[in-house]
Amino acid sequence: MIKKSLLTVSALLLAQVGQAVEFEASGYVGFEWREYLEQGQFNTDSVTQADRQYGVVLEPELVWSLAEGEHTIVFKPFARVDSADPQRTHGDIRELSWLTYGDDWELIAGISKVYWGVTESQHLVDIVNQTDFVESPDGEEKLGQPMVKLSLIRDWGTIDGFVLPGFRERTFSGEDGRFRPAFVIEEEDAQYEAGEEDAHVDYALRWSHTIEDYDVGLSWFNGTSRDPLLKYDPLMPMILSPYYAQINQFGVDVQATIDSWLWKFEAIYRSYNDSLIDEFDQLGQPIEDYSAATGGFEYTYYAPFDTSWDIGILTEYQYDSREDKRLVIAQNDVFMGSRIAFNDAASSEILFGFTQDLDSSGTQSVFMELSTRLGSAVKFNIDVFLPMSTDSSNISSQFKQDDYIQLGFNYYY
Amino acid sequence: MNTFTKIASSIATTVALLAGVSAQAEFSIAGLSPAEQGLAIAKERKARDLGWEDSVSTVTMTLRNSQGEESLREMRMKSLEVSDDGDKGLTIFDTPKDVKGTAFLNFSHVDKSDDQWLYLPALKRVKRISSRNKSGPFMGSEFAYEDLSSFEIEKYTFKFLAEEKINGIDCYKVEQIPTDKNSGYTSQIAWLDKEHFRGQKVDFYDRKKSLLKTLTFSDYKLYLNKYWRPMQMDMINHQTKKSTELKTATLEFKTGLKDSDFNKATLKRAR
Known part of the structure; x- marks a missing residue:
């Protein structure tokens, strides 16, 4: 439906404006080789979790711009082919949207992506787009979301109003893949609290403003939770069904930028309908309204030791009011890391760090991301992720054998 | 004539x-003291550059290392003149291709540190960044951020040194000492031509007071019958033997840009 109306709109625009349309194509083609250091935790007689994954990724971006950029249409499809996990072989429309604007307003209609928030170790406030979990276990990749977004840009801040028709289900690894729980999550069996299921229309509102050294955001979301609850049916014990509840969520994010310090804070309060809380109680999987927060700093040393490097030190604390460790990865955890930008012609950069669960001394993870440019058009990445957990009751323990090293080459055009 | x-x-x-x-x-x-003379020259230079309102330009930067290997950066820049404060700027990167669409918003200030935001198109994320990093290399080039920021009287103390010829042009030779403790330089020696007060050459001295870089300006063009702009700037690092050539491909003044063209929303939709 949205695609159709978008095409109609574009056709109308083309007809009306009758001016030169500027077209530009860009994007990248990527190749990845990922090697797991341990064998799958959930191997059985019939299922072997991949020890090695090759991937080919395509993400072209086509942009049509009319009337000197007053109208822009963007089409950005995405596809991955994975050698081992059919569920990870997937495609998405990251963007198919029309943008127009005036002096103090902006309108986006179609499939698009927005980002809210300031912290690095997790993104609590950022709720509009669903996580493409099968694409990246760190939750940094997002699926395209149908939306109409109107922004009003005023002296007292920017108001973004969202109508979000249509819901995207979270993607999960298949049984041959990694980063999955012991039970297979059946994406096809997704259940919804709302009768309209994935056609439920969600709403969101955000105010953001810069006040001197502070960048502040307040947000509200009402609709289908992007984070599924996992429903366990005693009749089908080997299967978990994603259950998408209706939620109301308030968020706040603040960054203070003071000299070489960036102080960052994000917090949310999420509530469910009482009827749902009762229902899940009866299934023995209690859910509750909760609050969560992430706060910390990033301090950067510029040009230390006679180099031209920037060395950043990051520390963030993650809090969640739910105490049930089975439900939450980041309930009382500390993240520490460092980001080094070498400021060379190849734009080499390294980011590394670790997260320690303060409630479980045996639960931590270590990661490293290195990137540099080869020639003028190829970006080379090395990614290392080492999740660890000796505590089987901790949710992180399901990924404890999914340690990997990955080499990636992306060719940009 | x-x-x-x-x-x-x-x-x-x-x-x-x-x-x-x-x-x-x-x-x-x-009849002035060297410090007064230096300040008078700087004020005259600034006065001759007022009233340009706004500009849009396309710029190419070629980075060369000591072996002569080249790396290219292309960007578009929008600038807005702000009276009583520093200028506003929006820079959009076109190459290298992996940073295409990355955009940088800068509100420079005369009396406090600049406000800066970076837009990362892959994440759709706008990040407020620290402007403390004045001495850092811009896009891996030999230009530091502070070399590319607008000329403001308040950023330096001045001292007139001599009158000298540079490439046959009569120049004022002026010492400029940065007032900001975060500057990467202890001093700059600038040569401005006596006729139009245009920069012809600048020597940059690092924190150890040794000669670090030399910037030369060439191919000056006159815009709106008043504003001289160099179409080429060459920065040579004497210590690393690396160099960067910055060429202005297109430049237009008074294009009608407004304050509302410089905010986080325009940063996000900059293409």
């Missing part, structure tokens, strides 16, 4: 003199 233009020019000069606006004819640094 033909007779007609000679007459026209002399009439114009006379009219200007009568109106008291011809800075060129009035400018004199006689």
